[in-house]
Amino acid sequence: MQEDLKAPEERGKEVSEGAGSEELVKMEGIHKWFGEVHALKGVDFSINRGTTVGLIGDNGAGKSTLIKILAGLIERDRGRIYYQGEEVEIESVRESQQLGIETVFQEQAIVDPLSVARNIFLGREKVHSFGFGKIMNDRKMLEETEELMEDLNLNIASPDQEAEFCSGGERQGVAIARAMFFDADVLILDEPMRALSVSGKEKVEEYIKKARDQGTGIIYITHDLHRVYPVADRFVFLSRGEKEMDIRKEDCSQDELSKLYRRGEE
Amino acid sequence: MNTSGKDIALWFIQNFVWLLAGAFFVVFSVTLGRMFFNLNNLHFIFYVSSMVGMLVLAESIALISGNFDLSVAQNAGLTAMLTGVLIVKFNIPGLVAIFLTILIGGILGAFNGYFIGKRGLNPFLVTLSTYLMFDWLTYVIRQTSILDLPGIYMFPGSGKIGGIYAAIFIFLIAAILLFLFLKKATYGNYIYAVGGNPDATVMVGVNAGNVVFWVFVLSGALSGIAGLLYTGYAGAITSTLADGKMFMAFAGAIIGGISLAGGRGTATNAVGGIILIGIIEAGLTMMMIAPQMQGFLKGVLVFVAILINQFRTSFRKRLLMPS
DSSP states (O other): OOGGGGOSSOTTOOOOOOTTOOEEEEEEEEEEEETTEEEEEEEEEEEETTOEEEEEOOTTSSHHHHHHHHHTSSOOSEEEEEETTEEEOOOSHHHHHHHTEEEEETGGGSOTTSBHHHHHHTTSOOEEEETTEEEEOHHHHHHHHHHHHHHTTOOOSOTTSBGGGSOHHHHHHHHHHHHHHTTOSEEEEESTTTTOOHHHHHHHHHHHHHHHHTTOEEEEEESOHHHHTTTOSEEEEEETTEEEEEEEGGGOOHHHHHHHHHHHHO | OOHHHHHHHHHHHHTHHHHHHHHHHHHHHHHHGGGTSSHHHHHHHHHHHHHHHHHHHHHHHHHHTTOOOTTHHHHHHHHHHHHHHHHHHHOOOHHHHHHHHHHHHHHHHHHHHIIIIISOOOHHHHHHHHHHHHHHHHHHHOSSOBOOOOHHHHHHHHOEETTEEHHHHHHHHHHHHHHHHHHHBHHHHHHHHHHHOHHHHHHTTOOHHHHHHHHHHHHHHHHHHHHHHHHHHHTSBOTTTTTTHHHHHHHHHHHTTOOTTSSOOOHHHHHHHHHHHHHHHHHHHHTTOOHHHHHHHHHHHHHHHHHHHHHHHHHHHHHHSOO
């Protein structure tokens, strides 16, 4: 790796978001092994309220492993996680959700045979509680989904429509709507533009901007620098399990960033 | 196609099995006359269907969860034999024995559920093993029939309420409860979700392994009830109580439109599947068709059902996919 790659920020060093911006998540010295493979080698990462961070790297760079730890899908082997300044343990998806972290995992996070409304509320259904169990309140879920669809300009024929019959962009919109409905403080988007049409991509960009304007901290995982540049405020590059760069958008043009990224991957 | 036309087409597609059952009923009624078209015959068709119907429900729930269970019929046989032996040895009262049957069926199902849901083993391999284990264990326990059973224990499979076999009521209540559970309970929703996309279900924080475990417990309990009904029907517990019924359990579920890919299908249509088989079985028997030919024709029926389901799925997609 060449020395000038450290410019404009020192490699691997944490970048400040500026005064007044509340730090939502801070991950310190995260290590993860899968058998002999050292997938994350002491990675530091943070995200502030109302900002979008592009988490960038090629396949095997460690992006998915890092966010799966934050989402509660896998456990770290070493390192600390802080949420709004307090050290936390995240051992399940539920715990992650309870903190206010929502994750949108590409397209596979949608269950085709279920309706749009049931997808949005899956795992956190609106229910009528009886002594012997819980019965789903479909009417309430449909009504709230309808409101959410209007709010996000999601033009799906009906909240009762099976998710299988949604287009790629609509599916991604449903996944993001699910995360937004539960008032996520941190929204993790894993390759949100993959397999989308041009209009679908524009729609997802709109959702991201809207969520950020509402104060959500967004982690946008991708290997496509071109897509993430317009929507992100900061860029974190991972390569072979290590953080290579952490750069603010105002410090770097898209061309400069592309060059640094390409050279970092050489 | 306009909205109402589309709705009607969808209704026909979704309830196709009932239309088919109705069509076969009319054909046999016209061909065989009063011999087929009489209340006693209908009553008997429903009675016989209710036993294998419990196994169809047991299979259906496993299929909806994206798994399958080869051991449902053998579970019914082993559960009945274990309960029978306990009744004889400890003189257990009939009512307690009925609950014991459901419990033992559930425990045998939990064995499958643990290794499939919690340990991630392949459902085909696990239930093939338990098929063999349950089948032969029944013979190991006892090779002769158990005849002297309490009247209350025999009632569900042989007794009548208001002139109608209790087994029919038990089966219909089980089917309705299962339908409502799958459609309305949160856990039922998880069963569809796990069957439709297990990864997505895990990602939203649902413990998919747990869901699969309880699916097999429920499937086992339903199989146990099937064993109870077969006992009443046969008037005894034999080591061959539900032999060969596994294929009918699968056939009923598939004909009823339960998807082998998981996540789709309803308990009520599975009921339609088994009633269709019951009508065809009764009709062919009355037409004096040889049993071996009947067996072959059942195979043809399952094959045709697979083709119809494929057509139904693609037609439904065409109707619902936005243009």
